[in-house]
Amino acid sequence: MREIRIEKVTVNIGVGKSGEPLEKAKKVLQQITRKTPCQRDAKRTVKDWGIRKGEPISCIVTLRGKESESFLKRAMEAVGNKLKESCFDDYGNFAFGIKEHIDIPDTKYVPEIGIFGMNVNVTLERRGYRIKKRARRTSAIGKKHIITKQEAIDFAASRLQANITREGITIGETEA
Secondary structure, three states: OOOEEEEEEEEEEEOOOOOHHHHHHHHHHHHHHOOOOEEEEOOOOEHHHOEOOOOEEEEEEEEOOHHHHHHHHHHHHHOOOEEEHHHEOOOOOEEEEEOOHHHOOOOOOOOOOOOOOEEEEEEEEEOOHHHHOOOOOOOOOOOOOOOOHHHHHHHHHHHOOOEEEEOOEEEOOOOO
């Protein structure tokens, strides 16, 4: 029950406008993840940026199971297997950005599409987390069962071979 596992990996490309750039971003996500992306709409209007509420501005793919872990290992190679301690939240989740999608191994540059950056969000869980999401009789997760920031750092360092840095100092499993 105490074993930590990857619940899902969410890959997001925020384009900021609809039309052709959004379609190209969808092709990039399809190429990288081999899954069909879905688009997300703007939640509010921002006149300075020319965004209207309800306008599609980004695309997203959620990966679960073995494909999530294989994609995450490829994405970690794109950032040099380095994560900052500030990438982790207090509930054991972490996120990082990739500046250019062509940094991911086995990804080819296509001039017609261009280059896109993306955000990768990783949600970690333990067995028993289902009780907070189930349809009947939802319940809270016990305080001792919630994944802490340090446990998530140790998981990333051991399972994903990530180098975690804090203000230029490398930390990992050994430091408590």
